[in-house]
Amino acid sequence: MSKLKRNERIGAIVKILCDSPNKVYTLNYFTELFDSAKSTISEDLVIVKKIMEELSLGKVVTIAGAAGGAKYVPAMGKTEKITLIEKICEDMRKPERVMPGKFLYMADVLYNPTYTKGIGDIFAERYSDDDKKVDYVLTVETKGIPIAMMTARGLNVPLVIARHENKVTEGPKLSINYISGSTGNLQTMYISKNAIKKGSNILIVDDFMKAGGSAKGMTQLVSELECKVAGICVLFDTITPSQKLVERYISLIRYEGIDTEERIMVYPNFENLE
Amino acid sequence: MSKLKRNERIGAIVKILCDSPNKVYTLNYFTELFDSAKSTISEDLVIVKKIMEELSLGKVVTIAGAAGGAKYVPAMGKTEKITLIEKICEDMRKPERVMPGKFLYMADVLYNPTYTKGIGDIFAERYSDDDKKVDYVLTVETKGIPIAMMTARGLNVPLVIARHENKVTEGPKLSINYISGSTGNLQTMYISKNAIKKGSNILIVDDFMKAGGSAKGMTQLVSELECKVAGICVLFDTITPSQKLVERYISLIRYEGIDTEERIMVYPNFENLE
Numbered sequence: 001m002s003k004l005k006r007n008e009r010i011g012a013i014v015k016i017l018c019d020s021p022n023k024v025y026t027l028n029y030f031t032e033l034f035d036s037a038k039s040t041i042s043e044d045l046v047i048v049k050k051i052m053e054e055l056s057l058g059k060v061v062t063i064a065g066a067a068g069g070a071k072y073v074p075a076m077g078k079t080e081k082i083t084l085i086e087k088i089c090e091d092m093r094k095p096e097r098v099m100p101g102k103f104l105y106m107a108d109v110l111y112n113p114t115y116t117k118g119i120g121d122i123f124a125e126r127y128s129d130d131d132k133k134v135d136y137v138l139t140v141e142t143k144g145i146p147i148a149m150m151t152a153r154g155l156n157v158p159l160v161i162a163r164h165e166n167k168v169t170e171g172p173k174l175s176i177n178y179i180s181g182s183t184g185n186l187q188t189m190y191i192s193k194n195a196i197k198k199g200s201n202i203l204i205v206d207d208f209m210k211a212g213g214s215a216k217g218m219t220q221l222v223s224e225l226e227c228k229v230a231g232i233c234v235l236f237d238t239i240t241p242s243q244k245l246v247e248r249y250i251s252l253i254r255y256e257g258i259d260t261e262e263r264i265m266v267y268p269n270f271e272n273l274e
Numbered sequence: 275m276s277k278l279k280r281n282e283r284i285g286a287i288v289k290i291l292c293d294s295p296n297k298v299y300t301l302n303y304f305t306e307l308f309d310s311a312k313s314t315i316s317e318d319l320v321i322v323k324k325i326m327e328e329l330s331l332g333k334v335v336t337i338a339g340a341a342g343g344a345k346y347v348p349a350m351g352k353t354e355k356i357t358l359i360e361k362i363c364e365d366m367r368k369p370e371r372v373m374p375g376k377f378l379y380m381a382d383v384l385y386n387p388t389y390t391k392g393i394g395d396i397f398a399e400r401y402s403d404d405d406k407k408v409d410y411v412l413t414v415e416t417k418g419i420p421i422a423m424m425t426a427r428g429l430n431v432p433l434v435i436a437r438h439e440n441k442v443t444e445g446p447k448l449s450i451n452y453i454s455g456s457t458g459n460l461q462t463m464y465i466s467k468n469a470i471k472k473g474s475n476i477l478i479v480d481d482f483m484k485a486g487g488s489a490k491g492m493t494q495l496v497s498e499l500e501c502k503v504a505g506i507c508v509l510f511d512t513i514t515p516s517q518k519l520v521e522r523y524i525s526l527i528r529y530e531g532i533d534t535e536e537r538i539m540v541y542p543n544f545e546n547l548e
Contacts (some may be wrong), residue, residue, distance in 0.1 A: 011287075018289055052285075113423070116427075
């Protein structure tokens with residue numbers, strides 16, 4: 001490969017950093033890849049940082065010292081976040097989503113690759129600070145998995161999925177019983193015993209919170225594992241019950257039900273889109 | 275925003291294209307964003323294409339004509355693919371993965387954000403050609419979801435997840451019964467009736483194929499939906515039974531079992547890593 005020009009190096013640096021959010025690449029990695037001096041790469045990184053910030057494309061953080069280098073952290077502008085969430089709300093308001101029993105069909109929204117990427121980036125940005133260090137993202141099957149996966153990817157940490165059944169193929173489990181806040185039914189959650197190291201910080205991610213039973217169940221699982229909850233993030237929450245089973249969580253969209261004219265009432269939670 | 279320099283525009287173009295694989299951005303989109311002439315953006319795109327190819331970072335395809343523009347298509351070099359798959363195999367060979375009953379614990383591998391991103395890109399690359407146009411990615415819960423999600427993201431198409439239970443919250447379903455090829459048990463798969471449009475091309479993605487029961491079940495579901503199977507992609511397959519219930523599929527890693535010295539025998543399927 002012939003020696004690259006500055007604009008070529010910059011394109012390559014952007015691709016490499018953004019492909020692996022929250023992964024630190026050393027200056028040496030780039031000096032070897034491009035056969036360039038450290039000072040050259042440092043100047044490239046200054047330009048990369050500037051573009052990212054000016055165009056609200058994310059944040060590039062440079063880390064000083066021997067183990068230093070640079071990493072990309074998902075960071076959307078406020079306008080971009082609101083635009084995305086408004087778009088999801090608009091999609092959610094389609095009348096054909098109302099199912100018998102007044103349930104809302106929303107699987108296509110939860111599995112949409114563009115939406116899930118954006119939602120994962122919003123959650124990951126919020127927990128990318130080093131002092132809130134997250135070690136794992138935890139969800140419970142099934143519908144929250146895509147969002148949780150994208151959050152884990154944004155944070156560059158493993159995803160752990162709690163199951164509703166005890167699968168023999170996955171070895172010894174820890175299980176807890178919990179009451180579903182919305183149906184009042186007793187449910188069980190299983191997690192592989194060795195999936196999470198003691199003393200870790202766990203970010204809980206789920207698609208929907210009504211009473212908060214699943215989230216509460218996951219916090220119990222976290223404390224059984226002798227770990228700490230770093231935070232709870234859900235895409236949707238409901239206006240009732242206003243008192244949830246967990247105290248603190250972040251929701252991006254509030255679902256207020258279906259009104260007398262059959263309109264689906266969903267609104268962005270602006271305070272969580274700063 | 276002051277007018278950007280070429281190297282700044284290139285950084286921004288790379289970020290925007292790679293953030294949304296297989297999404298076409300028009301030249302106008304960039305000329306407006308950067309307040310630059312079409313000829314300038316065309317030259318930028320030539321440079322972006324060149325870097326991507328030289329460094330095996332992916333492919334940028336330019337589309338001519340009125341609706342023309344550019345899109346990023348995941349494309350790893352053969353070396354990068356083999357490196358990734360060898361790394362996964364090495365990880366899979368850890369002796370502590372063997373569970374009672376000689377099952378292998380592999381959830382952490384299937385939920386690892388770096389692995390799933392790479393695997394999704396490999397599958398998406400294979401099906402990114404316009405003549406094999408994929409409309410949806412289909413998987414069945416649970417362990418294949420992260421890989422399937424990343425594949426859907428690479429292809430920029432919706433993900434659809436078949437469930438093992440009939441959830442009332444998801445409206446009317448289509449269901450099929452199928453025999454699990456490995457256990458011989460009768461199982462059921464449910465899919466929301468409106469999740470997939472008639473006449474679509476469906477890419478089936480799953481984590482593991484032993485006899486091929488799940489994959490066969492999904493192909494039945496696809497034909498019930500009056501759709502066509504575009505392909506079947508799995509991360510792992512087994513050496514026995516050699517005769518699977520589906521005829522054609524792609525697997526990236528072959529699992530040959532545990533040998534008499536308790537070694538886990540997993541190997542890259544090199545023919546699928548071209």
